[in-house]
Every structure is written in C-alpha cells, then in structure tokens.
Amino acid sequence: MRIGELAAQTGLTVKTIRFYEQAGVLPEPARRPSGYRDYDAGALARLRFVKAAQTAGLTLAEIGQVITAREHGGPPCRHVTALLDAHAANLDRRIAELTALRADIRRLRDRADGLDPAACDDDAVCHVIPTTTPPGARGPARR
C-alpha cells in the first residue's frame, strides 16, 4: 500500500510516517518504479508497536533502541522492562515535583486574596510573587 493509505489506517499523518522512517523506527520500504513508497502489512504492525510504545511513555529514540536490539539479537523484553522501570521512576519524580509546585501555587493564590493590589512596588514588579523564596520551593520544574 502507499503511504497515504498507511497513514489512514494508522491515524498518523504522511509527514509523521516519513519522519519515523528517518528516525529509524520504521524500516525503509520498497519503492515502486515511480519512486513511491510501497508498504506491506509489517509496516502496519510496526507502526502499531511504535504507537503503543509511545503511549507507554517511551521516546522514539528508546523505541529505536528496542527495535535495534530486536534485530541484532534475541527478544528485547529485558531491555523493555528496564526502560519501563526507568520511566516509572521518572514519572514518580515528576509527579512529586508537580504536586509540590501545585501546592506552592495554591499557597501563593490563597495569600494573594488577602493582598492589596495598590501595594505592589516597582522593583518587585508584583508582590503576589514574593521574591524571597517561598517555603517548599525546590527550583523551577523542568518541562
């Protein structure tokens, strides 16, 4: 099938499929005499895997590693479970960060309701944001 049909069947855009090929998560397909890409059912399965792995939070680079491991050796399951574990740990950390940031914002917000807007001074720009570090701050959240 041609790239447009593959896109329709996977819900991806044509651009994205070509990008995946260049990113190394989708093998280069056969070409028709015209130069058009010609995909088989394997491409469909592959793209389903890529989508599922993305949904599980893996990056394209990691997915590429898994695929390479698969092609150069045995089943990459151990690698995959290690990636899942690492992502789970990352998520735990990020969730904790965001939750703390959420609490800080709530504190600022509550405090703001009791402040006089006219009392803002120029240098500090706005006294709703105290320039003395609020309790519980751990530096800017990485995004």
Add this chain to the structure above:
Amino acid sequence: MRIGELAAQTGLTVKTIRFYEQAGVLPEPARRPSGYRDYDAGALARLRFVKAAQTAGLTLAEIGQVITAREHGGPPCRHVTALLDAHAANLDRRIAELTALRADIRRLRDRADGLDPAACDDDAVCHVIPTTTPPGARGPARR
C-alpha cells in the same frame, strides 16, 4: 556592577542574564564607555522576581507580559493571579495524565513478569508492549 558580579549575586550565568535581556524580562542596562553593561540594584530585584516567578511555574513569556502590564498600567496582580490559576489548572491536568500513565506502566510491568521472552514475535517487536491499546490509555502524554 558588571554582568559577572550580577551573575554571581543571582546564581545565574552571564549567558542567561544576556538571554533574559533579549527575552524582554530584564531592561537594557546602562553601558560604560567600554560598552560593558552596568547594572544597578533594580536589576538584582528584577532578577529575583524572575526567578521567583519561574519557581511558581510561569514561563519567561508570561513573566514578560506581567512586567509589561506593570510598566503600562497599574499593578498586574489580577493578571498574575489569573496566570497562577491557569497554571494550577494545567498542573492538575498534567498530574492526572502522568498518574494515569504511571498506572499503565505499572500494569505493563506486572504483566511482563509473567511473559515468556522467547515468545516475542517479529512484527510486534516485543510482546511486553501490547499493540492492542491497553485499557485506560489516553494517547501519548505531552511533555
């Protein structure tokens, strides 16, 4: 004071300070005859505000808006509290997303322990990641 001293006093890098100036969150300072930037205490206060606002989760663009509002009108407190509210709502959404993703990963991980690594098939790359959408999937998390 020169830029290096300001950097030392704020804990930022010289590069970052110049970047902030270009990003519009720090006004252009006076210049010495040599062309060197020459900062006063206002710059220190301003950078403290920028850091505090970043800690509260605002982007540089938003901080720039707050500063512009401050310069072109009265106190920007209402603007700031609106931003804080928007960020709080965003955080709630992102925390929920990440928590759901975390639960999905935990499910995959638990399932993986009961699977046979040799049973991976080629098209699916690795059966630890099921290509049929797992229950509770809501699409890739935005990062």
Add this chain to the structure above:
DNA sequence: GTAAAGCCTCCCCTGCACTGGAAGGTCAAG
C-alpha cells in the same frame, strides 16, 4: 485530455530556556 489528488525530496520552523563557541575589545596585575 485535463484537472485533481497524491506522492517525491528538500529545507526551514515551532516551543522553551538556555548553552557553546568564535572572533575580538578592555582592564588590572606583574
């Protein structure tokens, strides 16, 4: 026969907050 849709490659753009490096000017100490 012609128009429209589809495909090709190529290169640049997005957001976010910086970071690195090149090529050169300035200033104080030894």
Add this chain to the structure above:
DNA sequence: CTTGACCTTCCAGTGCAGGGGAGGCTTTAC
C-alpha cells in the same frame, strides 16, 4: 609588555516530535 580575566556581538545548536510549504513528478477520475 604580556598574560589572563572579563567583557562584547553574532551565529548555531540542544531535545523532542513533528508541521509547513516550495517545486516538481505520477496516478487517478471524469
């Protein structure tokens, strides 16, 4: 006089996952 620290501007790149559009073939439908 030279060394070295400090400063200047400008350009480019990072990570991540694509998106936009130009300019030009190919295929399909009428």
